[in-house]
Amino acid sequence: METLLRKSCEVIKEAGKSLKNAQVPSARAGDREKLVQQFRAINAFSTHIIRAGLLTIAPDIPWSDAEFDTTRQKDPALGRMYWVCDPMDGAIHFLQGFSPWCISLVLMENGSAAFSIVYDPVRDEMFTALRGQGAWLNGEKLRVNVRNTIQDAILATAHPNQPLKEKKETTLLLTSLGKLLPKAGAVRMLGPSSLQLAYVAAGRLDAFWEYGADVYDWLAGALMVEEAGGKVQTIVGEAFGLETNTGILAGNEELVGLLEEEMPVEWDIFSCKM
Incomplete structure (x- = not known):
């Protein structure tokens, strides 16, 4: 191999x-x-x-x-x-x-x-x-970074490829940005999801999240984060894999746990709880 x-x-x-x-x-x-x-x-x-x-x-x-x-x-x-x-x-x-x-x-x-x-x-x-x-x-x-508070973390995300068609995912992204921008050390959108995940593995970014079902965009970087000692899961806390359809959340284990609590999910936006 x-x-x-x-x-x-x-x-x-x-x-x-x-x-x-x-x-x-x-x-x-x-x-x-x-x-x-x-x-x-x-x-x-x-x-x-x-x-x-x-x-x-x-x-x-x-x-x-x-x-x-x-x-x-x-x-x-x-x-x-x-x-x-x-x-x-x-x-x-x-x-x-x-x-x-x-x-x-x-x-x-x-x-x-x-x-x-x-x-x-x-x-x-x-x-x-x-x-x-x-x-x-x-x-x-490579090794993931050890920052374990949201206020210290450098976070990154990506928007849907077709916001007009992916309205639910776009709304979730905007809602999550509204929650995390005031709390995080910084939030960035650098473009390629695979490279942003690789940056998490390298410790250049502390965590990455993205809504949707674009698993092919995430597979390469997800393995890198895991092999660099990090955790990769879905937005709703399930195991990441080919069946993932809610999005991805990756970083060190403690930070991922904190971010999962902040992430709005589909039933939040449609029940107007946010």
């Missing part, structure tokens, strides 16, 4: 280098439709490089193409072992010419992440995790 992780890192690094060299499109998108077209083009460009590289090193491991279909992500037909990849996390940043943006890759085995990679090509930072053995940044072992 260590050899496959190392070879996978080489594939991801090559893809990141190619993306970085591709640069931002010469003309900024004039409207949302053109921005979506640019995203599809750069996403396909990155996907092609990564899939080709993975086929070379592991031809028998299939690729899940359910990145944008949360129902298919739970399909048992995917098999015992398969790849989960976000070939461009933070695409808006990339297309607008700023960072961070990254690539994430997970090898799933029997329904859980066996290893994961999050690579930031701009900073040349390779975050990796191997189940049961730890998490690393460019080879240096």
Whole structure:
């Protein structure tokens, strides 16, 4: 498994280098439709490089193409072992010419992440995790931060990709921000969820939360937080996994416990208790 992780890192690094060299499109998108077209083009460009590289090193491991279909992500037909990849996390940043943006890759085995990679090509930072053995940044072992009060904590979150369609999740995010902004040391939205979770594993952030069901966005970073000594769960305190549909909460165990008490949930907003 260590050899496959190392070879996978080489594939991801090559893809990141190619993306970085591709640069931002010469003309900024004039409207949302053109921005979506640019995203599809750069996403396909990155996907092609990564899939080709993975086929070379592991031809028998299939690729899940359910990145944008949360129902298919739970399909048992995917098999015992398969790849989960976000070939461009933070695409808006990339297309607008700023960072961070990254690539994430997970090898799933029997329904859980066996290893994961999050690579930031701009900073040349390779975050990796191997189940049961730890998490690393460019080879240096990672450990979650020990801040254990909300008022001292540097928190991060992310908004839904489609706020107009994901109204419940948007309301929950805004409600949670209203509760936590006055209490926390600081709150940030840095863009890519996978990279923000990797930052939690590295102690750069103390905790991360996000509402929704975008499990594929969270798998890579979630394993890193766990392997760095942290805790990962759903917003409502359940075990995190492929079936998660309420959101993710990750950080050191004590801080996660405190934040869980602050998190509004669906029945709160619809019963007007907040």
